[in-house]
Amino acid sequence: MQHRGNVLENAGTERRRADRRIFDGIPESAGRRLVTFRGGAAHAVCAPGSCTFKAGEHLGSVMLKPSPGITASLGSGKIHEYDGDVGTIMIIPANIASKVAWSSATESAIVALAPESLTELAEREFGTGRAELQPPPFGTVDPQALQLAQLLRAELTRREAPNEFYVDSLVTMFGVHMLRNYAGAGKLPQGPKGGLSNRSAARVREFLGVNFSSRITVAELAAVSGLSPNHFILAFTKTFGEPPHKYLLRLRLDFAEKLLVESDLSIAEVAHLSGFSDQSHLTVTMSKYRGRTPKQVKLRR
The missing domain is CATH 2.60.120.10 (Jelly Rolls)
Known part of the structure; x- marks a missing residue:
C-alpha cells in the first residue's frame, strides 16, 4: 500500500505541474x-x-x-x-x-x-x-x-x-x-542497460492491465517498476519489444474491439471506456493501427 501511495503522490505532483502555462x-x-x-x-x-x-x-x-x-x-x-x-x-x-x-x-x-x-x-x-x-x-x-x-x-x-x-x-x-x-x-554513472526484472515486469504488466484506460504517466510506471523514468523507458522496450506508449495503445485497442464485438454499447461509449478522448480519436487510431473502423468491427460480429 505504501508503494501505491507513493505512486499516487508522484502523479499528483506531476498533474499540478501540468497546470502551468509554459508556452505563453x-x-x-x-x-x-x-x-x-x-x-x-x-x-x-x-x-x-x-x-x-x-x-x-x-x-x-x-x-x-x-x-x-x-x-x-x-x-x-x-x-x-x-x-x-x-x-x-x-x-x-x-x-x-x-x-x-x-x-x-x-x-x-x-x-x-x-x-x-x-x-x-x-x-x-x-x-x-x-x-x-x-x-x-x-x-x-x-x-x-x-x-x-x-x-x-x-x-x-x-x-x-x-x-x-x-x-x-x-x-x-x-x-x-x-x-x-x-x-x-x-x-555520473549510467543506469542499468538491461530489461526489467521478472518481478518488475509482472508489476508493470499488472498495473497496465488494470489502469490502461486511465490517464497514465511515465513517472507512475517508473515508480511501479522501481526505476528512474528514462531507464524505465529503455528497460520496458527491451523487455516487451515495444515502447510503453505502443504497448498501452495496443491494450486500449484490444479492449475496444472486445467491447465492440461483445456488447451493445455505442462507439462513443466504447471509446470512453477504452481510454480514448472521443469517438473520432478511436476511429482514427483503430483505422491507422488495425486497418478497420469501429463501425466495421461492429458489423462483422
Whole structure:
C-alpha cells in the first residue's frame, strides 16, 4: 500500500505541474503545443521576427530547418550572430532573460521542463540533485537532440490528437539528454542497460492491465517498476519489444474491439471506456493501427 501511495503522490505532483502555462511566450498560431505531466513540447513555425522573454521553465529549442541570420543573447551576455543549421540547439535556463531575432522563417521543436522536474530527473537518473544547466555555444548542432525533435514534430503535426503519454516520454528523454550533455551530469554513472526484472515486469504488466484506460504517466510506471523514468523507458522496450506508449495503445485497442464485438454499447461509449478522448480519436487510431473502423468491427460480429 505504501508503494501505491507513493505512486499516487508522484502523479499528483506531476498533474499540478501540468497546470502551468509554459508556452505563453509562443503565439498559438506558431503551431501545436502539448503540456504533459513532466513539462511540455511545442512545434513552432515562425515568420521573420524577434522576441524577448524570461520563462519560469528550462527551455530547449532545436531547429528543424536551416535559418540563416540569427542573433541571440542570454542574460546580460553579448549578442551573438550565427546561421542556424538543422539540429542547432539553444538552451535557455529558467528565469534567465533571452533575446532572439531571426531574419528568415524558422521551424523548431521546443521542450520545456519546470526546474523541479529537471531536479527530480537528476535525482532519479544520477542520484544527485544537481541540475544547473550550462548552455552550449550559440550555433551548436546536436544530432541526438535533433532526433528527439523530429519525433516530437511528427507526433505534434499528426492529423489526430498527439499521444500525451508518448510526448511525455520524449520530453523525459530530452530532459535526461540536457542533464547528460549540458549540466555536467555526463560524468555520473549510467543506469542499468538491461530489461526489467521478472518481478518488475509482472508489476508493470499488472498495473497496465488494470489502469490502461486511465490517464497514465511515465513517472507512475517508473515508480511501479522501481526505476528512474528514462531507464524505465529503455528497460520496458527491451523487455516487451515495444515502447510503453505502443504497448498501452495496443491494450486500449484490444479492449475496444472486445467491447465492440461483445456488447451493445455505442462507439462513443466504447471509446470512453477504452481510454480514448472521443469517438473520432478511436476511429482514427483503430483505422491507422488495425486497418478497420469501429463501425466495421461492429458489423462483422
